[in-house]
Amino acid sequence: MKLLAALLLAYVPSAESLLKQAAARAQTLARTREVTLSGALAVGGDPQRNAHLVLRFPLQCRLDGEGGLSLSVKGTVENPGAVGEGTAGPALRLLQLACPFLAHRGIPSAEGQQMFRAAAQTAGADVAAGAGLSRFGDRVTWVLGAPAHDLSTPQLWLYKDNNAPARLIAQGGADLRLLEYGNPAAGEWFPRVIELWTSGQLAARFEVLEAKGVRAASQEEEDDSRE
Numbered sequence: 001m002k003l004l005a006a007l008l009l010a011y012v013p014s015a016e017s018l019l020k021q022a023a024a025r026a027q028t029l030a031r032t033r034e035v036t037l038s039g040a041l042a043v044g045g046d047p048q049r050n051a052h053l054v055l056r057f058p059l060q061c062r063l064d065g066e067g068g069l070s071l072s073v074k075g076t077v078e079n080p081g082a083v084g085e086g087t088a089g090p091a092l093r094l095l096q097l098a099c100p101f102l103a104h105r106g107i108p109s110a111e112g113q114q115m116f117r118a119a120a121q122t123a124g125a126d127v128a129a130g131a132g133l134s135r136f137g138d139r140v141t142w143v144l145g146a147p148a149h150d151l152s153t154p155q156l157w158l159y160k161d162n163n164a165p166a167r168l169i170a171q172g173g174a175d176l177r178l179l180e181y182g183n184p185a186a187g188e189w190f191p192r193v194i195e196l197w198t199s200g201q202l203a204a205r206f207e208v209l210e211a212k213g214v215r216a217a218s219q220e221e222e223d224d225s226r227e
Helices: 002-009 015-028 092-104 109-122 217-225
Strands: 033-043 049-056 060-065 069-074 081-086 131-136 139-144 157-161 163-167 176-182 192-198 201-212
Touching: 002 060, 015 109, 015 139, 015 157, 015 176, 033 092, 049 092, 049 201, 060 092, 069 201, 081 092, 092 163, 092 176, 092 192, 092 201, 109 163, 131 157, 139 163
Parallel strands: none
Antiparallel strands: 033 049, 033 201, 049 060, 060 069, 069 081, 131 139, 139 157, 157 163, 163 176, 176 192, 192 201
């Protein structure tokens, strides 16, 4: 039994296989053009403010908040976080890094795999370097682009149990963390908490309190069958 467990732990799929599975997650979300995640945004030492993260599929994200905050990102498969609009800072950086992993619904599976690869490469992560296993909190993750426990190299992490993006460590010290998938506030498809860390310090944090427009593909099929 111990030998079998060791063999299972030793098996690591190829990076391309893992990216394909991560991209395929979006197909479990129903055909929808837009999802709104409402919650609270904290940036640096500023007071927390109410904010709305609007995901327009594919690859468009807008973050609006109290105090006139208005940030947006629009990308392509080849350059997922290409165009950012708004005041430069931790909130815009968080949006640019997170948008490709949140708003890839509507991209064909093959192109979705390419998009994940491009998003990682834009951050400096060479996902072709192979994959390994690590832990993120109490969950097991796949690590693409760097040896396990080497946090000095850009890398992409995927949760092992659901293939969802977990963490992106980018060149320059930016550390994006996507936490608490499956929470009722954000559903199975989106993280409840999105954080950006820089040089070991929390730079920006968005916590989802409500999600609108989220439906499972299975629900859509049930609705179609009733018609």
